Amino acid sequence: MTLGLSYGSEAMLTKKQYKEAQQRALAYMLKAGVVLSEEEKEKISIADFGLNDLEHQGGQILTFFNTDRISAKIIVLFPWQILPEHWHPAIGRDIGKEEVMRVRWGEVYLYVPKEWISTNFLMKRYGKLETLN
Secondary structure: OOOOEEOOOOOOOHHHHHHHHHHHHHHHHHHHOOOHHHHHHHOOEEEEEEOOOOOOOOEEEEEEEOOOOOOEEEOOOOOOEEOOOOOOEEOOEOOOOOOOOOOOOOOOOOOOOHOOOOOOHHHHHHOOOOOOO
């Protein structure tokens, strides 16, 4: 098990905080109807992305598999918690990585540049389009 990292003089997550976040994330997964083996329940990792503010910025992640091109994960966000921006861009011969997200329970706000939004998809799927700009 790897504890979340923090940099500088900030303290990283304690084992108690890590375990509490694991148990809380597991409760959300079970509430969403996710069926997990006992081994999978123990593999939930906690990432604070070095920001030392897990309640507001971070993620609770169960990785089923991860390759250079694709991964299968369950990511739990606590209420009002933000998953920090990150990228998997194409660099040289590496074509990068795409992410597909499905919300199983609750509400997620995804912030992307307006030009990335497919109006036709959103209109068909949700019947409305809301943007910040």
